[in-house]
Amino acid sequence: MGDLLSIDEVAELLRVPKGTLYQWRHRRKGPxxxxxxxxLRYDEAAVQAWLRDDKAA
Structure with missing residues (x-):
């Protein structure tokens, strides 16, 4: 497992509000x-992979 990111760090990285991350998690949509x-902690490599896969779609 790579570095773990906080929800604040992921929100800043993706440039979305924290509330959006909570909604995505509830809907099983986001990283x-x-x-x-x-x-909540996010694996940095998994967030990057999700971002790549989301952009490809």
Whole structure:
């Protein structure tokens, strides 16, 4: 597993509000996230892969 990003870092990287990430997670639409304790964390490589795949679609 690569570096783990917080929801704030992913929101900044994708230039979307945090609320959008929460909605995507609820709808199983956005980059994969997992809970680490109380916090959501995103694998940086998985976010980059999701971004590449989303742009290709």
């Amino acid at each position: 994969p996230a997992r809970r680490v304790g109380r916090h």
